[in-house]
Amino acid sequence: MSAFTYFISDLHLCAERPDISQCLFTFLQEQAVHAEALYVLGDLFEAWIGDDDLSEFNLSIADAFKTLADSGVKIYFIHGNRDFLVRNQFAQRAGFTLLPEQIVVDLYGTPTLLMHGDELCTRDVVYQKFRRKARGWWWPRLVLALPLSTRRRIAASGRKTSKKNHAKLTMDIMDVTPEDVIKAMEAHKVTRLIHGHTHRPAIHPLNINGQAAERIVLGDWYDQGSILKVSTEKRELINYKFHPLA
Template identity: 55%
Template sequence: MATLFIADLHLCTEEPAITAGFLRFLAQTAPQADALYILGDLFEAWIGDDDPEPLHQQIADAIRTLVNQGVPVYFIHGNRDFLLGKAFARRSGMTLLPQEQCVSLYGRPVIIMHGDTLCTDDHAYQDFRRKVHTPWIQRLFLALPLFIRRHIARKMRANSQQANQHKSLAIMDVNPQAVQEAFTRHQAQWLVHGHTHRPAIHELEANGQPALRAVLGAWHTEGSMIRVTAEEMALIHFPF
C-alpha cells in the first residue's frame, strides 16, 4: 500500500477539466491508498465556508465518499485557501492539520507542509502572509458580506499576479537554510511540500545524512502526486 500527497489544484469553476480530473482521481486512484494528504491550494480562492458555490459542495461530497470508503483525508492550508474552516472539514470528512507537521509513515518520519513558509527570500509575501494570518483580521474579513469578500479576493489575486511578474524565480523558490531548519526541527530526512509549482525530488544532506525534498506539481494540464511507500518516494504525473 501507499500514502498519496497532492497540492496546488487551484479548483475553480473556470477550469472544469481540473475538477473532472480530481473527481476521477478520488474515484479511481485514491481508494487504493492508505491515506490522502492535500497540502494546500485545493481551491483557487476561499472566502469562507458559508460561500454557497456549488463546486465546493461537489468537492466536499466526493471527498466524503472517499473517507466513507475507509481512506482518511488530511488537509494543510495553502496560501489560497487558508480560510477553509471546520464547517467544510466536517462536510467533507477531512482532518485539518497545522501548517507544518511531521507524520510517521511506515516507520519513517516525513515532514509535510504547503511550502510557502520555506520561501523566506520573498519578504513582501511573508509580510503579507503574517497579516492575513492574524486572527482578528480573519474574523473581520469573514464577517463581511459575501459580495464584498468576493471583490476583495479578486483584487488581492490581481495584485498578487502583478507583483509576481516583477519577482525573480529564485526569490519565489524555497530558501535552502529554511529547508535545513525544517529538517533539523523534526529530525527527519524526508520532506513533502507544494506551493512553488516546480515538481521534483531533490537529493540533499540534512542532519548529517542523505535526505529527500519532494515538491508537488500544480494541476495545470495534468495531475501530480507524490506516492510514499515503505521503500521509496515517487513523483507521478498523470493525465486528467
C-alpha cells in the first residue's frame, strides 16, 4: 500500500455533540493510525477559550490525538477562527506540531499550500476586521488574562452573535474571493491549495497563468466526518459516517 496523508478541519467539537467526537475517535483509531501524517486545518473545536480549560471533554480529545501521535503518526495543526487561542500546552498534550497560518508542504512531490481558509473570505469585511484583531499580539493576551468563567460567557455570547451575523450574509460573501485564491497561490508559487472554513467540500480545477492548478476544500463534521486522503497516486474527499452511540 502506498503512503498517504489525511486532512481534516471544521469538526467544531463540543460536549453537546458526542456523535461528532465519537466519529473522530473511531476515525483516529481505525483509519488515521495507518497514515503517515494527519493535518488538522483549524476549527477543531466549536470554541477554544484557553489551554487552561481542562474539562473532561477537552482532555478526552487531547488523549485521543496523543494516542495517535504515540503510534508514530505525525499530527500538524493550523489555527482556525474558532480555536486561534490554542497554545503550546494543549499542543504538547495532544501531540500536535503547531504550524503557521499559511505553509507550503511537499505532498508526495507536489508543493501544496495549506491554510484554514478564513483569510480568503475577504468580502466579509466585518469578519476580516475582527480577524486582524484576534490574530494580533494584544487581543489574545487580554482575553487569556480573563478568568476562565468570564471567557466561557464571552465564547457563548460570541457564538450566538456569529449565528445571527451568518444568517444575514449571502453565500458569496461567506465563500472565498476567487481573486485572492489566485493571489495566494501565486505568492507561494504553488498549483495546489488545501483549506477548510467554508464547509463546502469540493475539488476545484483552476488555471494560473496557463498552468493547471486546483483548490481542495474540506468539509465540516456536522453530519458526517469529512476527510481528504492524499497519496502518491490520488486525492479523494471521503465521508466517514457517524456510528450510532451506545
